[in-house]
Each structure stands twice: as structure tokens, then as C-alpha cells.
Amino acid sequence: MTNELKGKRIAILATDGFEQSELLEPLEALRNAGATVEVISPKQGEIQGMQHHEKGRKVKVDRALNAARPADYDALVQPGGVANPDALRTDPKAVAFVRSFFTDHKPAAVICHGPWMLIEADVVRGRRVTSWPSLKTDLKNAGAEWIDEPVVVDGQLITSRKPEDLKAFCAKSIEIFARGRSQASAAE
Numbered sequence: 001m002t003n004e005l006k007g008k009r010i011a012i013l014a015t016d017g018f019e020q021s022e023l024l025e026p027l028e029a030l031r032n033a034g035a036t037v038e039v040i041s042p043k044q045g046e047i048q049g050m051q052h053h054e055k056g057r058k059v060k061v062d063r064a065l066n067a068a069r070p071a072d073y074d075a076l077v078q079p080g081g082v083a084n085p086d087a088l089r090t091d092p093k094a095v096a097f098v099r100s101f102f103t104d105h106k107p108a109a110v111i112c113h114g115p116w117m118l119i120e121a122d123v124v125r126g127r128r129v130t131s132w133p134s135l136k137t138d139l140k141n142a143g144a145e146w147i148d149e150p151v152v153v154d155g156q157l158i159t160s161r162k163p164e165d166l167k168a169f170c171a172k173s174i175e176i177f178a179r180g181r182s183q184a185s186a187a188e
Contacts, residue, residue, distance in 0.1 A: 004178045005035035011073040012039050013065075013097060013117075017083025020049035020056035021163045022111050026077050029170035035177070038062035038073075042091050050081050065093050070100035075177040080112020080132060089120035099123060102156075105181050109158040109173040111165070115139055118157075128154040130161050156181075 010030050014023055023039070030037045041047050041061040049056035070076075076098065078085065088094040099121040101108045110118060115131040116138065118124045125143030130152040139146045150165040151158060151172045158176055160169035 002032065003034040004174055005030060005033040008035045008074045008177060008180075009072060010035045010037045010075045010077060010177065011068065011070075011097075012037060012077040012079065013041070013088065013094060014039060014047055014059075014079050014084055015041050015043055015087050016048045017081050017087065018047065018049050018059075018079045019081035019084070019112055019163065020051050021166060022079035022081065022114075023049065023059060023077075024057070025166045026079070026109065026111075026170050026173060029174065030077070030177070033174045033178075038068075040065055040068045040097070042066075042088070042094060050083070065091070065097060068097065070097055070104065070106075073101075073106070074180060075106055075173075076101045076108040077173065078108065078110040078114035078117055080110075080114045082113050085113045085116040089117050095121050105156060107156040107158070107173075107176045107180070109160075109169065109176070111160040111169055112162055115144075115159060118142075123157075127157060128152050129157070129159040131159060132162060 039062045042065045046058040102123040112132045119142040129144045136146045151168045
């Protein structure tokens with residue numbers, strides 16, 4: 001266990017249909033780096049993971065979205081899976097939760113189909129991002145520059161394409177999360 005993230009609180013926002021590896025691998029990596037990590041969901045109890053098209057493991061929800069305050073967290077992780085971000089982006093509380101990390105200049109790491117939420121939260125305009133390839137046109141139409149690379153960092157935003165990119169995604173997330181808020185917030 002390392003301590004790069006000791007004292008940091010990280011929120012993972014997810015619901016049923018999350019891609020299992022895209023939640024569990026960052027969860028483990030962040031905890032191994034010393035962070036306190038909570039799975040936040042509009043749903044209480046457990047949420048159903050997926051391994052591509054097959055049901056995967058269920059994961060315990062640590063805090064219901066309606067009881068979670070973005071101010072209590074230092075960073076955000078948004079896993080993909082098709083159903084997970086598609087459901088979350090229709091929930092106004094989830095959209096506001098995500099948007100607040102950008103308003104407060106806090107780091108956010110988003111993978112695969114997760115950038116659908118970034119489009120809904122209107123935080124991709126003018127940013128360099130990557131995602132699962134099928135989101136390329138959606139992101140471009142929302143004003144982002146889409147780049148086909150394993151990990152793309154734009155300020156406090158870390159994006160990645162797919163489960164095969166998780167090692168690089170987790171390493172870059174830990175690096176950026178350890179730095180904390182951007183300098184833009186200090187000037188405000």
C-alpha cells in the first residue's frame with residue numbers, strides 16, 4: 001500500500017449496468033494508494049455490474065446520492081458500461097453532482113461510456129477527451145476535441161477509452177488526484 005492519496009476522499013458515481021472492471025479496478029487502486037473511496041448511487045443497497053454483455057458482480061453502495069455532498073470529496077470517478085452513464089445522465093441530482101466537481105475545479109476521472117455524463121453536465125466544451133469510440137461524434141458535437149489515446153488529461157479531467165486502458169487510467173488518476181484542486185480554484 002502506498003500513501004499518495006492518504007487523507008483524500010474519492011467518490012465513484014455509479015448505478016446498475018456499470019462495467020465491472022471500470023469500477024472495481026479504480027476502487028482497488030485508489031484504496032491501495034491510501035484514499036477513502038465511497039461508491040455513490042441513486043440506488044441504495046447494491047448495484048449490478050456487467051462484464052461486457054453478461055451480468056457481473058454486485059457492488060455495495062456506500063452512500064445514496066441524495067445523502068452525498070460533493071464538497072465532502074476531493075475527486076470523482078465515473079465508470080462506464082453502456083447502461084450506467086445512460087441512466088445517470090437522466091438523473092438531475094447525478095448531473096448536478098458531477099457538474100459540481102468541475103465548478104469547484106476538482107479532479108474527475110471518466111472512462112469508456114462515462115463521458116455521456118460529461119456531455120449532459122455541459123463540461124466538455126473546449127476540452128480534449130477520449131472515450132469508447134462510439135461516443136466520438138457525441139463528444140465532438142458537444143464541443144470537445146476527441147483523441148484516440150489510452151488516457152487523455154485536460155487540466156483536472158482524466159478520460160480513458162476502455163477496460164484495456166485501466167492500468168494507465170488508474171495510474172494517471174492517482175497522479176492527478178494527489179495534486180488536488182487546480183490552481184484556478186486558488187485564484188477565486
